[in-house]
Amino acid sequence: MNDAILLARAYLSRVAEPPAPALAEFVAEVGPVEAAARVRDGRVGERVAAETGVRRAVHRAEDDLAAAAAAGARLVVPEHAEWPAEAFAAFAASGSAELAPPVALWARGPVSLQALCAQAVAVVGARAATGYGAHVAAELAAGLADRGHTVVSGAAIGIDGVAHRAALAVHRPTVAVLACGVERAYPASHQLLLERIAASGLVVSEYPPGSVPARHRFLVRNRLIAGLAVGTVVVEAGLRSGAQRTANDAASLGKAVMAVPGPVTSGMSAGCHRLIREGALLVTRSEEVVEAVTPIGMHLAEPPPPGSRRPTDGLNEAAALVHDALPVRASRDTRWLALEAGVPIGAVRAALVVLERRGLVEHREGRWRRRIVEPA
Amino acid sequence: MNDAILLARAYLSRVAEPPAPALAEFVAEVGPVEAAARVRDGRVGERVAAETGVRRAVHRAEDDLAAAAAAGARLVVPEHAEWPAEAFAAFAASGSAELAPPVALWARGPVSLQALCAQAVAVVGARAATGYGAHVAAELAAGLADRGHTVVSGAAIGIDGVAHRAALAVHRPTVAVLACGVERAYPASHQLLLERIAASGLVVSEYPPGSVPARHRFLVRNRLIAGLAVGTVVVEAGLRSGAQRTANDAASLGKAVMAVPGPVTSGMSAGCHRLIREGALLVTRSEEVVEAVTPIGMHLAEPPPPGSRRPTDGLNEAAALVHDALPVRASRDTRWLALEAGVPIGAVRAALVVLERRGLVEHREGRWRRRIVEPA
Numbered sequence: 001m002n003d004a005i006l007l008a009r010a011y012l013s014r015v016a017e018p019p020a021p022a023l024a025e026f027v028a029e030v031g032p033v034e035a036a037a038r039v040r041d042g043r044v045g046e047r048v049a050a051e052t053g054v055r056r057a058v059h060r061a062e063d064d065l066a067a068a069a070a071a072g073a074r075l076v077v078p079e080h081a082e083w084p085a086e087a088f089a090a091f092a093a094s095g096s097a098e099l100a101p102p103v104a105l106w107a108r109g110p111v112s113l114q115a116l117c118a119q120a121v122a123v124v125g126a127r128a129a130t131g132y133g134a135h136v137a138a139e140l141a142a143g144l145a146d147r148g149h150t151v152v153s154g155a156a157i158g159i160d161g162v163a164h165r166a167a168l169a170v171h172r173p174t175v176a177v178l179a180c181g182v183e184r185a186y187p188a189s190h191q192l193l194l195e196r197i198a199a200s201g202l203v204v205s206e207y208p209p210g211s212v213p214a215r216h217r218f219l220v221r222n223r224l225i226a227g228l229a230v231g232t233v234v235v236e237a238g239l240r241s242g243a244q245r246t247a248n249d250a251a252s253l254g255k256a257v258m259a260v261p262g263p264v265t266s267g268m269s270a271g272c273h274r275l276i277r278e279g280a281l282l283v284t285r286s287e288e289v290v291e292a293v294t295p296i297g298m299h300l301a302e303p304p305p306p307g308s309r310r311p312t313d314g315l316n317e318a319a320a321l322v323h324d325a326l327p328v329r330a331s332r333d334t335r336w337l338a339l340e341a342g343v344p345i346g347a348v349r350a351a352l353v354v355l356e357r358r359g360l361v362e363h364r365e366g367r368w369r370r371r372i373v374e375p376a
Numbered sequence: 377m378n379d380a381i382l383l384a385r386a387y388l389s390r391v392a393e394p395p396a397p398a399l400a401e402f403v404a405e406v407g408p409v410e411a412a413a414r415v416r417d418g419r420v421g422e423r424v425a426a427e428t429g430v431r432r433a434v435h436r437a438e439d440d441l442a443a444a445a446a447a448g449a450r451l452v453v454p455e456h457a458e459w460p461a462e463a464f465a466a467f468a469a470s471g472s473a474e475l476a477p478p479v480a481l482w483a484r485g486p487v488s489l490q491a492l493c494a495q496a497v498a499v500v501g502a503r504a505a506t507g508y509g510a511h512v513a514a515e516l517a518a519g520l521a522d523r524g525h526t527v528v529s530g531a532a533i534g535i536d537g538v539a540h541r542a543a544l545a546v547h548r549p550t551v552a553v554l555a556c557g558v559e560r561a562y563p564a565s566h567q568l569l570l571e572r573i574a575a576s577g578l579v580v581s582e583y584p585p586g587s588v589p590a591r592h593r594f595l596v597r598n599r600l601i602a603g604l605a606v607g608t609v610v611v612e613a614g615l616r617s618g619a620q621r622t623a624n625d626a627a628s629l630g631k632a633v634m635a636v637p638g639p640v641t642s643g644m645s646a647g648c649h650r651l652i653r654e655g656a657l658l659v660t661r662s663e664e665v666v667e668a669v670t671p672i673g674m675h676l677a678e679p680p681p682p683g684s685r686r687p688t689d690g691l692n693e694a695a696a697l698v699h700d701a702l703p704v705r706a707s708r709d710t711r712w713l714a715l716e717a718g719v720p721i722g723a724v725r726a727a728l729v730v731l732e733r734r735g736l737v738e739h740r741e742g743r744w745r746r747r748i749v750e751p752a
Binding site: 132135136260261262263264265269276277281282284285288 | 508512636637638640645646649652653658660661
């Protein structure tokens with residue numbers, strides 16, 4: 001990892017309150033190092049300035065990285081293999097300002113975020129869970145974890161805590177996404193639970209060390225729970241609840257939205273019933289969740305014969321268009337690519353993430369070029 | 377009412393075990409009087425013979441009508457204004473042999489079946505209902521009845537009985553569809569309930585007086601519950617239940633299918649959850665049921681200006697095609713109409729029911745002609 005990139009993203013992680021869509025776009029265009037330098041100096045457009053003006057003089061990147069290290073945490077950045085690029089490609093593709101991707105993630109735990117989230121499922125729900133909801137959350141989370149689907153949740157009391165504990169009980173790592181610094185024990189009663197999560201799985205946050213769990217951060221955090229997972233299950237939720245926000249974010253990100261029904265006489269199931277009426281899939285057990293998040297034919301498809309495999313096989317349409325548009329001998333920025341490929345700029349960014357992970361493109365200072373790759 | 381038609385349909389009601397699709401088709405083509413005469417003499421095709429051969433020598437039409445009258449019941453036939461022609465048009469349109477319409481209905485009670493069923497909703501469910509299911513069924517049925525939607529059900533113990541009682545408790549008529557003669561008290565423990573239903577609403581059956589509730593008749597009967605209503609709500613149902621059959625029949629008839637969720641830990645809600653996963657609308661209270669069965673804009677639409685109203689306004693496509701195809705000076709049978717209008721024969725029959733109710737067509741001996749109607 002390039003230290004300059006790490007320091008730049010650590011600085012950017014503190015400089016703007018998430019979600020910061022203009023900053024995310026700016027970083028994607030000019031790269032993190034140049035973006036950090038220009039934010040620091042105020043050489044940015046109006047929208048980026050609005051997001052970064054207040055804190056741009058706060059230079060604590062080295063301190064934050066040191067504080068994280070002292071707490072056993074690290075900074076995970078998009079330039080790193082550990083970045084959950086495929087899961088997060090949905091952020092750029094969503095085109096929603098509310099769903100801006102994080103500039104980096106602080107992570108505490110011994111495993112790769114990317115590896116843990118490849119088939120992760122978010123299990124979320126009400127703090128004021130009923131005994132029924134807690135029972136179902138435990139059954140679902142245990143069943144999912146046991147089938148190799150990492151349980152992602154928000155470490156709150158109620159459904160979240162039950163889901164994490166059920167995954168740990170079957171000896172599977174689980175991911176807690178916090179609305180404060182990863183070294184904090186919040187809620188305080190979950191101090192031991194968070195330690196156990198970080199011992200085998202991950203505690204992650206987009207807020208730098210020391211950040212406090214301000215009220216609005218819980219809602220903003222929910223987009224990361226939805227974003228890290230391939231699908232979200234709401235176990236219990238009142239009509240106004242954070243879990244519904246997570247479900248809405250998952251839907252906007254194009255991910256599977258599922259909800260568990262309950263008695264119509266229970267206010268804690270009212271949010272789930274509304275979600276189902278609005279199109280969420282009703283699920284009653286973990287097998288149904290697995291079925292919903294497993295791509296059709298995933299277990300059935302034969303791999304293609306070796307001779308026919310090309311590096312561009314299996315790309316989605318936008319990625320194929322962007323790849324075709326990119327020159328080999330010259331580099332281009334995302335705006336040029338959007339115009340040339342006829343693909344919306346958000347989808348261009350998502351496509352570039354996928355192409356870069358496959359080693360098909362490379363970038364330097366915010367400009368992209370195609371890499372020459374021999375067929376396998 | 378023409379006595380010959382009544383006697384003919386009373387005879388046909390006993391001669392074939394429902395559902396009798398070939399007989400229903402035959403009666404629609406040649407009319408009930410000729411159909412009865414030819415069935416009696418065995419002058420019928422192979423399919424009708426298969427349905428009527430065993431009992432065609434049973435001549436009890438007059439006795440059955442007398443027995444019905446003695447029990448305070450009457451025979452309702454398609455030629456009568458009381459026939460629920462619009463609700464039952466779905467049978468012909470379904471094209472399914474299992475969903476053959478009844479040749480007649482025996483009815484006990486002081487009100488018109490057609491009037492009661494114009495906005496009826498079927499509320500059905502498990503015999504082995506839980507306290508939760510009984511509570512929800514009572515709330516739903518009372519709410520529907522109170523809003524003028526007749527509750528139709530099967531008078532069984534469990535959900536059915538609760539639904540009927542809840543309607544009676546808010547002083548609204550309710551319709552019980554039996555799998556035996558309308559003079560029978562089945563189940564025996566519902567003798568008083570059936571008397572109360574017949575006092576203000578209707579007890580109906582396609583089985584002539586004295587018929588016993590044989591096992592298969594409960595499933596066959598369920599199509600009439602679905603057919604009389606504009607939509608069906610399943611409150612509780614196991615994975616193998618008659619209520620699911622009613623829901624499937626409602627779906628095949630193109631009517632609204634709704635189900636009430638419950639705890640995923642309850643086997644009595646498992647059938648409802650499966651129905652919702654397969655496309656039924658999740659409903660939690662009577663307002664949601666009313667919304668689902670009320671045509672969009674029904675309360676909002678302005679009537680068209682008087683000058684523009686024509687007798688054929690608002691006909692569906694099949695009815696308009698059949699109407700256009702029908703000559704004024706000559707009469708044609710349904711097969712000719714199907715060929716000429718390019719409409720499936722089942723849909724032709726459904727269209728003719730609608731057209732006849734509007735006074736746009738008339739028939740004689742199984743042949744149809746257009747009536748001349750002046751614009752309003």
